[in-house]
Amino acid sequence: MAVEELAAVTRSSLRLRLLRAMAEGTATDQTLHRELDAPRTTVRDNRRTLQRLGYVHDRGGQPHTLTPRGVALAAGIERLESELDVACRLExxxxxxxxxxxxxxxxxxxxxxxxxxxxxxxxxxxxxxxxxxxxxxxxxxxxxxxxxxxxxxxxxxxxxxxxxxxxxxxxxxxxxxxxxxxxxxxxxxxxxxxxxxxxxxxxxxxxxxxxxxxxxxxxxxxxxxxxxxxxxxxxxxxxxxxxx
Missing domain, CATH: 3.30.870.10 (Endonuclease Chain A)
Structure with a gap:
């Protein structure tokens, strides 16, 4: 199940960017829309997908925050990106x-x-x-x-x-x-x-x-x-x- 959920996140670059943005501080639909330069409806729909998958708290309000699994995933993605960059440079x-x-x-x-x-x-x-x-x-x-x-x-x-x-x-x-x-x-x-x-x-x-x-x-x-x-x-x- 975790692999399927991870695939649902990683197939969308916007979802990865949403996770990173929410990991860095207070995030609302409006601030995410401005920061990511994406339509509000697209931001909202992808944020709801992350909530459904359990990576973002679904508390019926804003600001949006990551769940513990969301924090772990955001940190893992950041670490993976760093390692991939190094692997490419030192290939x-x-x-x-x-x-x-x-x-x-x-x-x-x-x-x-x-x-x-x-x-x-x-x-x-x-x-x-x-x-x-x-x-x-x-x-x-x-x-x-x-x-x-x-x-x-x-x-x-x-x-x-x-x-x-x-x-x-x-x-x-x-x-x-x-x-x-x-x-x-x-x-x-x-x-x-x-x-x-x-x-x-x-x-x-x-x-x-x-x-x-x-x-x-x-x-x-x-x-x-x-x-x-x-x-x-x-x-x-x-x-x-x-x-x-």
Missing amino acids: EFLDDVPFADLDLPLAALEDAEYVRPRPDAPAAPSNRASALLEAAESIEGVFPVLPKRVFADGSSGDIVLSETTANALDEARLADPSGPDVWRVDDTPPLGAALVDDDTLLFSTGPCGTLQSLVVSHDIDGWTQTFVDRWRERAERVEREKTA
Whole structure:
């Protein structure tokens, strides 16, 4: 029944706009008519449909207010619109990773910076990631591939590298006592993710083991930390060289 009612609402863009308008404040037929620029009779008929479906209180007067289910639906529609906007903007990146299995908080990426290769700058994602990593004091990350440089001397934290990526690095560099702790994992992570000071980096990889696209955000620290922790639990720590 809920699916049928939802379909009755979503098949009309005006009903969606009515829900949003009523969720934002006091609403009468007159104010809704002006705000939505729709005929009064059309506004009234669609408002009555929402009342019949239980999304708007039917108390025989005005102003019109949403029922609890109406409030929930309006909030859900707003969240869905935000996630769809993000999915459209980041579509190439999301196509390159197993998005359905990652439970990425799309709405939190609304203000994220998205860096893709350009004809005049094919290495733009790798260059941007390298700049952030070289300046970082703290790094917690999972790296299926590496940009030009993954960490700076003196930085702290933990980095998890795929077996292939770790094998491509100099052993002395892996065990360098001045950098973050390094962990090696047999599997290849489905995407790169790192907490770099105040930024969070997400990146996909290309068919030749290159950094394909980069997302820089400030709003998914919790998700990224959980992702890094899960991969670190599966990894083996690379022993550092002992210093005199």
